[in-house]
Amino acid sequence: MITFEHVTFFYPDRPLPALRDISLQITAGEFVLLVGASGAGKSTLLRLINGLAPHFTGGQLRGRLSVHGLDPVLATPQIMSRHVGFVFQDSEAQFVTDRVEDELAFALEHAALPAPAMRLRVEETLDLLDLARLRNRSLDTLSGGERQRVAIAAALALHPSILVLDEPTSQLDPQSAEDVLTALVRLNSDLGLTIVLAEHRLERVLPFVERLIYLAADGNSMVSGDARSVLHQIDLVPPLVQVGKALGWEPLPLTIKAGLRFSQMMVNVPAPSSSPPPQPIQPSPTVLQVKGLTVQIDTCTVLHAVDLTMRAGEIVVIMGRNGAGKTTLLRSLVGLVRPQRGDVQIQGRSIAGRTVAEICRQVAYLPQDPNTLLFADSVRDELWITLRNHGLETKPNAGQVIDNLLATLRIAALAEHYPRDLSVGERQRTALAAILVTQPQLILLDEPTRGLDYAAKDQLAGLLKGFARAGKAVILVTHDVEFANGLADRVVLMSQGEVIATGSPAEVLSPSPFFAAQVARLFPGTTWRTVEDVLVGVCTSGQATNCGG
């Protein structure tokens, strides 16, 4: 179905190839997962399949390519669109019209399908992705997951035999991401559609993929094969596989169910009491105090009597469904939303009557889309601009502060780069630098793990832990269960604008079927939540085979 023979691809004006000497073969009906760090050439490989590269991007191609018996370069993307459906990362930017039905009909109208056939085709496609009840909705009223399902439906309207998706869930919360991935699994198993998917969230799709293709960071080497054999060779794997690999479980479990078979056979799993006791909380100064915060937006109560206290050095994770009021809570802490009742005190001072700019000298707030923050010509300029906004640029040690911060965030080498050319993770750290340069004591982050791969997530977690050790208080809103479990000192669970539970991750998250980490599900009855917990715990009880590494 898809054949690459020694394919090398250069983007215009780049000395190094984005892909080098790639050879692979994908047969009809296969579900192929493409993984690799950001910048490894995943998007390029996908765009070669339907001819977008080089037709849209420009560039130079060597080697031979064949898709559905056609050469995508000779055939042009227009012809390839009949055989290959393509779904992009950002669901919002790929729509032409404003209504679900019209969006599905767009490509069909363009292909001049007769009206009755078109009617039938739209109905089929709506049912295929379970969109029938949304058919008349305006696209901007849909949730992220629904929008991405519309994008998939629109790509399938022309009845392609191959569906290519470029990180379709990276902008979505886990529930929406699951919906999308479940839909893909169904399309593959029911229709025999060939699917090529680039994706960071391996947890959900691993059990269903027939083949895993791993691209190394420089686009130079590639590992391809069935999921288990490739997982053995790469580091970008979910916690379940990490545990399996470390403890030598064979065959490598891809689902919790398979993993439980191994974990339950293990004897001497330490009882909960043997885990390290929680460290006594030192009386550190209060950084944030929220009392009875109530917010109404358009007669709808979004937050109801929320109380929250944070001390220096604490990391608090706020979790809950979409629309539970998490983002509104963060926004009201910096004055972007003004409460009807209640008060917010930051380092003992109420924020009432202060402007957002003033409050943000004490609080760093990273919104969901860090791109909105960035506009300067270089990373270093971004930091200077923030200082100038606050009238701090004349301070004697300002240059030193900037250099230190860039080094801490590991973007010192990028200081003179243009921020929008950086990878997602680097751009996020640049945005962080731009708001942290005033040295605030409170850091708020909204969904910081969106679009990050495992390596970038680890890096972010390390940074946040460092900030906490330096005495700052960190609040983050996330749907990322593994990230929350690995990082949180305290978890706040919200629903319908109210705080419904608060406590340590072990108390709040582990018992929950939805928020428990993979490790907690593998070892119920322990307080283990991360791979490190398991390795430390198991090695001290001395039963693992390969503890040394």
Added chain:
Amino acid sequence: MKNPLHPLTWALWLLADLVILSMTRNPIYLGLTLCWIAVISVAIHWAGIAVNPQRLLAPFHFGLVVVPLAALINALNVHIGVTVLFVLPRALPLIGGPITLEALVYGLLNGLILTCIYTAFALVNQVLSVRAMVGLIPRAYYPLAIVVTIALTFAPLTLRQLQAIREAQAIRGHRMQGIRDWLPLFLPLLLSGLERSLQLAEAMTARGFASTQAQSQHRVARLGLVLGLASIVAGLWLHLVGPSASAGSLLTFSGIASVVGGLWWIGRGQARTVYRPTPFQRQDWLVATAALCPVLLFLLPLFDRTSLFYYPYPTLSLPEFNLIYGMATWGLLGPAFLPLRRSIA
């Protein structure tokens, strides 16, 4: 309930409105026209075609502001007329001089015409979706239609983006004081807009959209378009200043025919279909014909036309009323009968 009229019918209705509004300044005919627009607004709201009553009423609120404002501006600027209400000191630039009742009334009529135009457009905007309006663009201009669709869906997206960027800059301590402070908002907006356009272009390419078409076979039709437009202009010129009005009319009409024919011919060559096409039905013929009647009556010199040309200067007089023209405005009422159709069906 879905809008049961063809978009073209609404467009014709709107055109008829505009023709009448441009032909007369008689307050009675203007008042009648506004009245019928209001009746249709209520009727389609009642029929559940337009669902947002607030947006239906808003244009009439607009009238409440515009009519007095237009009257005031005209009275302050135009100092002709016999009935002097009071005199402003002549030392005042522009507004100094006698303030007359005639100027006030003339301004009032201007405001009334503006209100009629605005409410008519607002009404059509309420009943027609973006898609239906784009469908009115001739098929020969399919790429243009796509561009319009995208522009219309981009606008709200850009507004939301601007809001997000404004907040993001406030977070970085940005304070809005002068014009220069807009730069940090404008740049990210422009950049993200460009990025989004590129993404959309890529997505559309991936979905088979390409605007490259073999254009050569349309050469004759294109020539017809150009010649048609030229003969319309020449015809109008002959009609206005030239010696032969009838030759002018002939030229104009043949020009229009040539343009319509040319567009049809080019459109025929576009291999494209329409999802859920709206058929032009009996009620469309009825409404369109009804709207055409007042247009013909107002345009053609069939009856005594003096009542159309109401002019308050120099002395205010009561407007004349000709029953034929008054009745003719009834032709605009067609869309008001849509709810009836539902109860019959």
